[in-house]
Amino acid sequence: MINKISIAVIKRLPRYYRYLGDLLDDGIVRISSKELSEKMKVTASQIRQDLNNFGGFGQQGYGYNVETLYEEIGKILGLEKKHSLVIIGAGNLGQAIIKYTDFEKRGFIFKGVFDSNPKVIGNTMHNIIVQDVADLKEFIKSKNIQIAVLTIPKSNAPELANDLEKWGIKAIWNFAPVDLNVSDKVTVENVHLSDSLMTLSYKLKDAENKTKK
Amino acid sequence: MINKISIAVIKRLPRYYRYLGDLLDDGIVRISSKELSEKMKVTASQIRQDLNNFGGFGQQGYGYNVETLYEEIGKILGLEKKHSLVIIGAGNLGQAIIKYTDFEKRGFIFKGVFDSNPKVIGNTMHNIIVQDVADLKEFIKSKNIQIAVLTIPKSNAPELANDLEKWGIKAIWNFAPVDLNVSDKVTVENVHLSDSLMTLSYKLKDAENKTKK
DNA sequence: TAGATTGTTAATCGATTAACAATC
């Protein structure tokens, strides 16, 4: 844990976690890095290197215990403790996220939903009443919210992000198609859907070109 | 265009495109790699290296013409031609995507929405009537659809992806929290929201640990 | 022309893969 773990490693952890969860559901007790590497289409070497950033979870001659490893990665990812979140932006995307129950199962608890549109305020979403963003500051402070999910249009996002930092938010899951400019005390994880679709477009074009040749 | 472009470079292109679009909106005519690097918080060297994978778009002593560069990157990303897509899964996520008009502006045209739930089939979403997935095969073939957006639960996704390949789909934008196993003739771009949220969770925990020390 | 900035080569840095001794 002493050395700085690279972001490339961290982004692979949820995928390991997902595969181990599936193995667990299938009743598999142990797995070697080689077997797992074949399923996941990565090298066994990479799996062992990645895991050894956090400790020796395996056993020579045996491999890894699926349940133990699953739990350990969960702990590394911070899933053993609950997180309180608010969703800002009660549109379809906000609704999709709040209704996706897997997040709550993993300890991400949606405490409130906020919007600025009077037509939306007062509606119920997934048993939560949509509140006015004017009340957001007070809510964050009183309920000690750590994480804000930003499912709002591009225009308001940057200034709202700065407000969120002032109000004590520690992490922003940002779906607005813009880069936020908060201090490095606030963790930002971007989901830029447009960027993703353009990447798909490039790869599709590239594949077409190869076929032609 | 001869050398294989790395995925790291490709994933940066939409971000350049976004920043250049903003500059264009602001009426900025030219920009140097240095100025852009300061805005984007990357090195000027990286910008020049990235762009020179695709050609020399700049001019010594001047920099880059914003409009030209914007258009060139658009072409590289394949945005100059229209794409026909279908959305499979008419839930909130599917609705969020179809209603987000920026995609259509960029040439991604939603030709159909499909679902397997009889309660949803027949509903109208963004002026499109939700059809039965049973009719998907015929629709893809007759309308020559290239891209499928998969906003369905995990369980059905892998087998559906294999069907989509058989039916002629060339690219899948996958929101199901599972890896698809199609041939390399089909381009897959994953948006794993759970993975993203877990990554955020890790980074948040990591930041907390640093503060304590 | 002089100054600015690119395009591109070279140097550095970091991440991935290979190899193997340690050990269960």
Add this chain to the structure above:
DNA sequence: TAGATTGTTAATCGATTAACAATC
């Protein structure tokens, strides 16, 4: 014990950054 597989070091590969000649 013998076989298997890890943990970890070393080698390789690739990506990023630095430097600078070319040139507008």
